Structure formats: structure tokens, C-alpha cells
Amino acid sequence: MGRSPCCEKVGLKKGPWTPEEDQKLLAYIQQHGHGSWRALPPKAGLQRCGKSCRLRWTNYLRPDIKRGEFSLQEQQTIIQLHALLGNRWSAIASHLPKRTDNEIKNYWNTHLKKRLTKMGIDPMTHKPKSHALGSGEPKDIANLSHMAQWETARLEAEADNMLINIPNVGLICDNALLTDVNYVGNLGACAIVKASDHSYQDEQLKGIMENSMQIEDPNSSTNYVSDSLRFPSFVEDGYTDLPNATGPADDNVGAKEMCPTHESCGLFSWMKSTFQQ
DNA sequence: AAGTGCGTCAACCGCCAACAC
DNA sequence: CGTGTTGGCGGTTGACGCACT
Known part of the structure; x- marks a missing residue:
């Protein structure tokens, strides 16, 4: 059995945020910073759990968030990075300034994933579906191995802040x-x-x-x-x-x-x- | 106009790692 | 080292709006 939800306490509100709640959270953080998320809600006068506040702030209220349609450049970056990093949305988001991991994840699931599937490409492997499992031939295995080495090298370079x-x-x-x-x-x-x-x-x-x-x-x-x-x-x-x-x-x-x-x-x-x- | 199906996305859930004690 | 707490993450859900019948 998993841990009980953090909002299980009686009286804590769930669901969509109202403009009044947004205003309270925004005003509090602008004045005091968020500090401990768990301690924030009562101080800010909110009947929410800290987790909900953190999520609302990071995904919606933060001033440095860009909203709206993803540009072609951004779409391209997401596809590239997903091929490289998989479902590591926060890592992908770190390469897309002003976009949140949640937004990228949603966009991937609702748009890009379907588009790749329609194009006959496995969205998880980024390979044509007929090749998704590989033929098992030594040549293919060698290729995959080579590509894995290449990706590893890229990741290492990235870690060193020297993205190839x-x-x-x-x-x-x-x-x-x-x-x-x-x-x-x-x-x-x-x-x-x-x-x-x-x-x-x-x-x-x-x-x-x-x-x-x-x-x-x-x-x-x-x-x-x-x-x-x-x-x-x-x-x-x-x-x-x-x-x-x-x-x-x-x-x-x-x-x-x-x-x-x-x-x-x-x-x-x-x-x-x-x-x- | 009402009903239904589907796409979208904000928000929640549960797991995990890091940290403090 | 063990335990509890916290924040972060990815997967999933469900409310909402729109298109279609």
C-alpha cells in the first residue's frame, strides 16, 4: 500500500485553482519567496497542500513561463531530445527555456507522439516501426551498439557543458x-x-x-x-x-x-x- | 437542441532520491 | 545506519470544450 495522499487532511482543497487562490500564492511568493512548500499554504492563507502550491507555481504562475503554441524549432528540439533522453521531461525542459516539463510532456503525448506514429515511426525508439525490434542481424546489433556509444558520448559532452x-x-x-x-x-x-x-x-x-x-x-x-x-x-x-x-x-x-x-x-x-x- | 465521442491540458497521485536528524 | 520529511519527477486522470451526428 502506498503512502497516503498529501492532501488527505480534512479541509484541504483540490481541483482547479481560482483566480483568488492564484493571487494569494503569487503575492506571497513575490513577497517572501516560497521557502518550505509544506509550510507555505497556511502562511499564504491557502487551503491547499504544499505540493499543489508548488505545482501551480512551477507550471503556471512563475513569471518566466512561455505559454501557447510550440514553435517548429521547439518541436524539433523536443523530438531530438526525446530520442536522446527518453521520457526525462525535466531534462528535456531544461533545454527549452521558459517551457515546463509538464507542458512538454502534454505536448508530446497529445501531438508529437501521435504524429510520429502516423508517420510510421515508433515514438519510443524513434525508429521506423518495421525496424523497431531490429532484425537481430549482427549488422543491426553493431549499429545499435555504435549509436548507443554515440549517445553516451553526447550525454557526457552535454554534462560537461560542451554539447556537440x-x-x-x-x-x-x-x-x-x-x-x-x-x-x-x-x-x-x-x-x-x-x-x-x-x-x-x-x-x-x-x-x-x-x-x-x-x-x-x-x-x-x-x-x-x-x-x-x-x-x-x-x-x-x-x-x-x-x-x-x-x-x-x-x-x-x-x-x-x-x-x-x-x-x-x-x-x-x-x-x-x-x-x- | 441534445447526445456522444474525442482531444487537450491542468492537476493529482505515487514513487523515489536527497537530506536532516 | 535507520527513519522520517521534503521536493522533484513521470504517469495518469478527469474536467472541459469542441466537432460531429
């Missing part, structure tokens, strides 16, 4: 089934936008592609790439072995290998070989 800067990848192609944030294994996020939908892709990509590189699908008949987003500076800095990334429309050897999830395509291999050093 892995670029995100944008792919514009005519036959894209996806018009949203995707991912490339656990290495980076990938924005796939249908090339013919010029009306929104520029703004959409700008949101996603901050500090990102962009790869144009050479198979695209439209070949639309916004100049402002065209080809990253780091390609000029030496990353020149992209799989046809900068090639003309008919230079499509690598692009033919592109797949919706990029798990096994040239893009994925390229990222692995380039960044797993």
Missing part, C-alpha cells in the same frame, strides 16, 4: 509524403517539405532550420530552395562529402536512395560517417 553541435537536415523533394519535422536516426532532425508547396515551405523551414544545413532533393523537378536557406556555411567549412547535396537536378545517384525516414538511405549513412568521429 549536430546539424539538422532539411530535405525538399517533390514526392515527400511528410510535411513536418522528421528525424535522422538519433543524430539530428530532418525537415521534409514538399517542394511544390512554395506558399508555406519557406517560413516553415526557417523555423526548423535555424543553425541547420539543407539538402535539396536532386530528383525534384521544381528544385525550389530559398536563397536564404541555401546550403550551410559548414559545408564550405570542409563538409563537402554530402550525398549529392549540392548537385544539379540530374545528379541524382544518392538521392535515389532517399527514403521517407532516412533510416537506411544515403543521407543517414552520410550523417553517421560524418559525425561519428
